[in-house]
Amino acid sequence: MTIHIRQEKNEDIDIIYNLVKKSFENAEHSDGTEQDLVNRLRKSKSFIPELSLVATDGNSIIGHILFTKILIENNNKKTESLALAPLAVLPEYQNKGVGSKLVKEGLKIAKELGYKSVIVLGSEKYYPRFGFIKAKNFEIIPPFEVPSENFMAIELEKDSLKNVSGTVIYSKEFFEN
Ligand SMILES: CC(C)(COP(=O)(O)OP(=O)(O)OC[C@H]1O[C@@H](n2cnc3c(N)ncnc32)[C@H](O)[C@@H]1OP(=O)(O)O)[C@@H](O)C(=O)NCCC(=O)NCCS
Known part of the structure; x- marks a missing residue:
C-alpha cells in the first residue's frame, strides 16, 4: 500500500x-451526518480548496481531511484560525497510518498557506501525537459544552496563540443539518 x-x-x-x-x-462520537457537513462547508465562505485533502491508495480514495476557517473571538478582537473537521478513513484502511498522514500533510500545507493555528474537537488519545494540546491551556474555549481534554489546539508558528484567548466561532454550517 x-x-x-x-x-x-x-x-x-x-x-x-x-x-x-x-x-x-461505527464511530463512537458521530451523529451520522458528517458527510453532509463536508458538503455544506465546501460551499461556505470558510472553505479553503487547498485544505480539503484526500488520501489515495492507487486509484482508490481511502481517506479525507478538511480544514476550514474559524475565528477566535475575544472582546471584539477576532483572530483567524482553522478547524480540523472532519477526518475520515475507510474502516478497512484504519490503523494503518492513513489518518496520521492526512493530519501531518494538512498541518504542513496550512502552515505554508500562512495559517497560524488549528483547533480540533476529537479524541485526546489521537491528536496529541501531532502536537495538539488542550485549548484551555491557551484560554481558548469552545462555544458549546465539551470535556476540556477533547477540545485541542496546535500552534503552527511558535507562540502564535500566546496572546490569543477567547471563544471559537465556527461557521454557521457546523450547526445546520
Ligand atoms: C480516527 C481515524 C481518523 C484515525 O485514522 P487512522 O488512519 O485509523 O489512524 P492512524 O493509523 O493514523 O493511527 C492509529 C492510531 O490511532 C488510534 N485511533 C484510531 N481511531 C481512533 C479513535 N477514534 N479515537 C482515538 N484513537 C484512535 C489507534 O488506536 C492507533 O493508536 P496507536 O498508534 O497508539 O496504536 C479513523 O480511525 C476514522 O476515520 N475513524 C472513524 C471516524 C472518526 O471517528 N473520526 C473522528 C476523528 S476525531
Missing part, C-alpha cells in the same frame, strides 16, 4: 461523501 495525499478534485466529491459516511458508521 502506497498512500498519497493530494487536494480533492471536483470528480472526487461523491466518493468523499460516501467515504465520510462509511468511515463514521
Whole structure:
C-alpha cells in the first residue's frame, strides 16, 4: 500500500461523501451526518480548496481531511484560525497510518498557506501525537459544552496563540443539518 495525499478534485466529491459516511458508521462520537457537513462547508465562505485533502491508495480514495476557517473571538478582537473537521478513513484502511498522514500533510500545507493555528474537537488519545494540546491551556474555549481534554489546539508558528484567548466561532454550517 502506497498512500498519497493530494487536494480533492471536483470528480472526487461523491466518493468523499460516501467515504465520510462509511468511515463514521461505527464511530463512537458521530451523529451520522458528517458527510453532509463536508458538503455544506465546501460551499461556505470558510472553505479553503487547498485544505480539503484526500488520501489515495492507487486509484482508490481511502481517506479525507478538511480544514476550514474559524475565528477566535475575544472582546471584539477576532483572530483567524482553522478547524480540523472532519477526518475520515475507510474502516478497512484504519490503523494503518492513513489518518496520521492526512493530519501531518494538512498541518504542513496550512502552515505554508500562512495559517497560524488549528483547533480540533476529537479524541485526546489521537491528536496529541501531532502536537495538539488542550485549548484551555491557551484560554481558548469552545462555544458549546465539551470535556476540556477533547477540545485541542496546535500552534503552527511558535507562540502564535500566546496572546490569543477567547471563544471559537465556527461557521454557521457546523450547526445546520
Ligand atoms: C480516527 C481515524 C481518523 C484515525 O485514522 P487512522 O488512519 O485509523 O489512524 P492512524 O493509523 O493514523 O493511527 C492509529 C492510531 O490511532 C488510534 N485511533 C484510531 N481511531 C481512533 C479513535 N477514534 N479515537 C482515538 N484513537 C484512535 C489507534 O488506536 C492507533 O493508536 P496507536 O498508534 O497508539 O496504536 C479513523 O480511525 C476514522 O476515520 N475513524 C472513524 C471516524 C472518526 O471517528 N473520526 C473522528 C476523528 S476525531
